[in-house]
Amino acid sequence: GENVEQHPSTLSVQEGDSAVIKCTYSDSASNYFPWYKQELGKRPQLIIDIRSNVGEKKDQRIAVTLNKTAKHFSLHITETQPEDSAVYFCAAKNSGGYQKVTFGTGTKLQVIP
Amino acid sequence: KAGVTQTPRYLIKTRGQQVTLSCSPISGHRSVSWYQQTPGQGLQFLFEYFSETQRNKGNFPGRFSGRQFSNSRSEMNVSTLELGDSALYLCASSLVGSLNTEAFFGQGTRLTVV
Numbered sequence: 001g002e003n004v005e006q007h008p009s010t011l012s013v014q015e016g017d018s019a020v021i022k023c024t025y026s027d028s029a030s031n032y033f034p035w036y037k038q039e040l041g042k043r044p045q046l047i048i049d050i051r052s053n054v055g056e057k058k059d060q061r062i063a064v065t066l067n068k069t070a071k072h073f074s075l076h077i078t079e080t081q082p083e084d085s086a087v088y089f090c091a092a093k094n095s096g097g098y099q100k101v102t103f104g105t106g107t108k109l110q111v112i113p
Numbered sequence: 114k115a116g117v118t119q120t121p122r123y124l125i126k127t128r129g130q131q132v133t134l135s136c137s138p139i140s141g142h143r144s145v146s147w148y149q150q151t152p153g154q155g156l157q158f159l160f161e162y163f164s165e166t167q168r169n170k171g172n173f174p175g176r177f178s179g180r181q182f183s184n185s186r187s188e189m190n191v192s193t194l195e196l197g198d199s200a201l202y203l204c205a206s207s208l209v210g211s212l213n214t215e216a217f218f219g220q221g222t223r224l225t226v227v
Contacts (some may be wrong), residue, residue: 006155034215043203043218044156089156100169101146101216105155 002027004092006104013080014112021107023090024072032093033066033073038106039086047088048075080111115140117206117219125225131192134222138185138206145187146216147179150201159202162187163209194226 003026013019025033031052036044050057050064050073057064061080066073077084090104118137126132138145146169147159158171162181179189185206191198201223205216 036218043220045218046215049215100158100161102158103148103156 002030002092002094002100002102004090004102004104006090006107008107009105010108010110012110012112015080015082017080019075019077019080019084019109019111021075021088021090021109022072023074023092023104024070025092025102026071027092027094027102028071029094030092033064034091034093034101035064035075036089036091036103037086038089044089077109080109082111082113085109085111117204117217119202119204119219119222121222122220123223123225125227126194127227128194128196130194131190132194132224134189134191134202134204134224136187136189136204136206136219138187138204139217142206142208142217143185144207144209145181145185146205146207147187147189148203148205149173150203150221151199156203159189191224196226199224199226 006023034049035047037047038044048059048062048064050066055066061078063076087106087108089106091101093101120135144163146161149157159173160167160179161169165181176192181187201221203218203221205218207216
């Protein structure tokens with residue numbers, strides 16, 4: 001089955017700096033890659049996603065890149081702000097009939113004011 | 114429209130007991146997935162239901178089971194509870210077969226086994 005690895009597990013950055021979280025996946029049939037943000041005590045919420053026919057997607061300060069050949073994708077947050085502090089999960093969803101979603105283990109991002 | 118609703122929000126049980134958690138998906142969503150979240154373990158996939166059928170199952174013992182009703186509401190049952198079952202249990206619903214494959218999470222049920 002699919003295996004998604006996520007690094008780093010924790011990340012501390014100064015406010016205004018950039019943060020990068022990387023994920024790798026194993027199933028070449030995966031074609032949808034969402035990123036979720038989970039603030040303390042709250043539910044995970046989708047912040048950005050990318051499909052396998054796209055190499056990069058950007059939404060204001062957040063961007064995601066996908067390298068299908070290497071089977072890895074990354075989340076980039078620029079000009080970080082304290083409210084970006086949260087746990088971020090990457091995920092991969094396959095294109096088969098069951099469309100199972102596999103999550104990474106999460107990255108705890110701390111933005112230091 | 115209403116989001117994903119999970120009940121109860123908090124639950125305390127003793128070892129050996131069984132528990133049933135409920136998840137009501139967003140109206141129109143037919144896929145419901147369940148996850149266990151513990152510190153350091155991230156989101157562990159339990160199972161997914163679609164049209165009352167279990168389509169996928171994660172690597173959890175048979176004590177963990179679930180079902181889905183005709184209105185897409187889903188329940189998860191854990192029998193013979195162990196201390197290690199203490200966790201936040203999240204369900205997520207999504208449209209299947211649609212270009213929009215985003216999963217929407219509920220607030221979760223915090224289960225504490227003592």
